[in-house]
Amino acid sequence: MNQTEKTDVIIAEGVTKIYDADGIPVNALNGVDLTIQAGEFTAIVGPSGSGKTTFLNIISGLDAPTEGKVSLAGKVISEMSGNELSDYRRDNIGFIFQAYNLIPVLTVEENVEYIMLLAGVPKAERHKRVIDILKVVGLEGVEDRLPTQLSGGQQQRVAIARAMVSEPTIILADEPTANLDSKTGTDLLEMMRRLNTDTGMTYVFSTHDPLVMERAKRLITLRDGLVESDETRE
Template identity: 60%
Template sequence: MNVIHTENIKKTYNPDTIPVEALKGVDLSIKQGEFTAIVGPSGSGKTTLLNIIGGLDRPTEGYIEVGQKDISKLSDNQLIDFRRENIGFVFQAYNLIPVLTAKENVEFVMLLQNRSEDERNARTIELLEAVGLGDKIDSRPSQLSGGQQQRVAVARALAPKPTFILADEPTANLDSKSTANLLDIMARLNKEENITFVFSTHDQRVIDRARRVITLEDGVISTDIQQHN
């Protein structure tokens, strides 16, 4: 089953002044349980593609379906609701809420979903244990290392039981050990729980672990390779 399906996605910035074509027609399908890296040089359009897949931006042209739902025509507010229920985000700079503890950060999205307290508590503990932070649930982000913060971010992304996880350069700020640790956790979640991951990355360590690598160049997909690792 396709989790993400796009047809001829185009995105032009500044259409009225100096038009910049970031995407020139991208056709892409990602299936449930894939572990996919989107790579490419700066300016190739990978961030734009990720934003569109993640419902943070709209394409200028083309069709996009996430979890069998056409999201290209949704309003801002509908997109917010859609993201809350369907997409888990992991950002390069972790972007945790600094005034909340690890547990509260993970719980936060479930609160927005109006989940019951029992469910929130159980899932938060389960997720933090799954990313190896069972003993840090009451720590604030400032008390955690970069790698630990990014693991909290992964737990937070998983909390709402999204259709897939979108990770934008998740390892860019991490050292080798933290990167390896994070990738191990994501690979395990992917394998054991069949969770779909889509990364944008420059990091060869991430590319090496991905099972599918899509390369973007000048706004179009130049290669789409399945890897066996």
């Protein structure tokens, strides 16, 4: 895909976030301007408290900025209602969390199909896509297990499958390898990198992990709520 043809998926303009910590204002982001383009495999890095997770939460609509504007695929998310945001996240964003965050009472298959169910995808189509994606993430044969019956690496694979199955515009991953051993982490990252190359799906990571940084095509460093550096690699 030619770089000049890429479209802007996320545009963050002057994004500021100030938390109230027991009456003391804490500046998590201080006017961040960033654009993420389709097909990127981007890592946002920085020390603890630099604003990585906050930035991820704001560009996904999980949190609201104190100031500034975020557009995702051409729509300003701060102008959306609660229901519009839910629909928007469901249709456009796949999440991968550090703590996996699977729904504990649902089986692997049900967890993966949950978002498609919300979107009204027919049962047969859901089942086919679940089987296909579980094959891609190497989880054939565990469809009927509950999350508690899986290892950490398997649970994260389920989370990746859940994030990807509805073919969202972008996948946001917050410290996806933090709870995994290095081999499992490497395997999963290689898998995501391959999927990024094969499908052109956009990935944005928030991470400390050198394994992720090594594989990122773009590395954005945040410090004290500001973009310190923005490096694109070949």
